[in-house]
Amino acid sequence: MTRRLPIVLSLVALAAAVLVVACVGAGGPFRAELVELPADPSSPEGYAPLDRYAAMVIPADNPLTAEAATLGKQLYHDTRLSGDGSRSCYSCHVCEKGLTDGLPVAIGAFNKTLTRSSPTLWNIGFHSEFYWDGRAKSLEAQAFAAWKGGNMGASDPQAVVDALNAIPAYLAQFEAVYGEAASVDNVPKALASYMRTIVGGETAWDRWQAGDASAVSEAAKRGYQVFQEARCVLCHVGVLFTDQQFHNVGIGMAADSPDVGRFKVTGLEQHTGAFKTPTLRDISQSAPYFHDGSVATLEEAVRFMLAGGAPNPHLDPALKPYEATDAQVADLLAFLETLDEPCDGSAPRLP
Ligand code: HEC
Numbered sequence: 001m002t003r004r005l006p007i008v009l010s011l012v013a014l015a016a017a018v019l020v021v022a023c024v025g026a027g028g029p030f031r032a033e034l035v036e037l038p039a040d041p042s043s044p045e046g047y048a049p050l051d052r053y054a055a056m057v058i059p060a061d062n063p064l065t066a067e068a069a070t071l072g073k074q075l076y077h078d079t080r081l082s083g084d085g086s087r088s089c090y091s092c093h094v095c096e097k098g099l100t101d102g103l104p105v106a107i108g109a110f111n112k113t114l115t116r117s118s119p120t121l122w123n124i125g126f127h128s129e130f131y132w133d134g135r136a137k138s139l140e141a142q143a144f145a146a147w148k149g150g151n152m153g154a155s156d157p158q159a160v161v162d163a164l165n166a167i168p169a170y171l172a173q174f175e176a177v178y179g180e181a182a183s184v185d186n187v188p189k190a191l192a193s194y195m196r197t198i199v200g201g202e203t204a205w206d207r208w209q210a211g212d213a214s215a216v217s218e219a220a221k222r223g224y225q226v227f228q229e230a231r232c233v234l235c236h237v238g239v240l241f242t243d244q245q246f247h248n249v250g251i252g253m254a255a256d257s258p259d260v261g262r263f264k265v266t267g268l269e270q271h272t273g274a275f276k277t278p279t280l281r282d283i284s285q286s287a288p289y290f291h292d293g294s295v296a297t298l299e300e301a302v303r304f305m306l307a308g309g310a311p312n313p314h315l316d317p318a319l320k321p322y323e324a325t326d327a328q329v330a331d332l333l334a335f336l337e338t339l340d341e342p343c344d345g346s347a348p349r350l351p
């Protein structure tokens with residue numbers, strides 16, 4: 001699923017995906033296909049800012065290596081990580097649904113209904129705050145929270161770690177990558193390393209931006225004009241299509257006790273009902289839409305945003321209605337469809 005954003009494309013040669021790691025386990029050697037890294041992390045340009053909004057943040061205590069990402073990909077696809085053995089991280093972030101799950105709100109381990117919709121994870125390594133309200137400050141912290149919390153329901157992570165260490169090939173892999181057995185600390189590190197390789201940037205739109213005039217239709221080109229004129233770019237900005245800021249667009253605000261979103265993190269009145277601007281990459285695949293999954297189709301979502309959101313006391317003042325004709329809406333949808341990401345959801349072999 002490794003993808004490169006436009007600027008990264010022009011950079012250093014990539015680690016080849018053909019290498020394999022071999023770990024000898026009880027049932028014979030375990031061989032994992034190495035995950036390809038987005039760019040050479042040792043190169044100064046490797047993770048240079050994609051635009052003024054984003055550089056990939058890699059904590060000093062969790063260097064990104066192909067081996068760590070490979071181990072992380074296995075864990076990410078392994079249902080043994082969840083409290084009831086029913087869910088893997090991938091269960092709710094699947095390729096065919098634009099790295100979401102197709103549900104209005106997610107249903108976690110032990111069939112627990114969660115309060116929000118699964119977001120896409122394209123280019124998540126370039127974000128600096130995680131979740132719809134940005135409450136997690138690193139991917140490592142986010143991965144730990146998703147693992148221990150309602151999503152994966154592993155309320156006793158140490159028990160999961162013990163089970164992993166009882167699998168000889170996993171134990172050998174952890175020792176090779178971290179110089180120690182699996183732990184409550186290094187499992188989230190491996191998951192975060194893998195997520196930093198979920199880099200998008202091979203869409204028709206990217207090819208067009210790189211100079212291939214035939215990559216997108218005339219309707220999509222007109223739609224991109226509408227996207228700019230309607231000021232969608234104020235928030236869905238740059239190659240990430242997000243400013244990583246938090247805005248109230250009015251979704252869910254009519255409820256008796258609305259989800260206050262970012263307010264819970266900052267305590268700032270103006271953050272009431274504000275949520276992180278989602279990327280629009282793979283948007284045509286990731287229905288239903290918004291933090292509560294309340295809007296079923298992309299056309300409805302686009303018309304809602306064109307109308308300037310839903311009035312409420314905390315509506316972001318940047319939202320202004322834009323009078324679009326039906327033809328312009330169709331063009332806008334054609335543009336958004338050029339953001340479909342090729343995605344490889346094949347599961348890795350597990351030890
Ligand atoms: C039951 C479905 C489900 C499972 C399983 C699940 N997630 Fe998620 N994921 C969600 C939902 C829902 C959210 C948004 C929650 C919120 O914002 O409060 C989310 C948010 C995220 C985010 C933040 C995205 C952003 O834009 O900030 C990341 C990263 C993520 N999940 C990774 C993982 C990892 C890693 C695992 C496995 C340890 C996992 N998820 C398991 C449903 C799931």
Ligand code: HEC
Nearest residue numbers: 230232235247251275276277278289290291301305306318
């Ligand atoms: C002021 C910032 C801002 C502007 C301007 C803006 N958006 Fe958004 N957009 C957001 C935020 C924030 C959300 C998520 C809100 C939520 O879920 O409560 C969102 C959600 C969306 C979604 C749903 C994404 C998903 O994954 O569920 C679509 C589609 C979308 N916007 C398209 C547009 C279009 C088209 C325009 C221009 C007409 C536009 N937006 C203008 C901030 C903005």
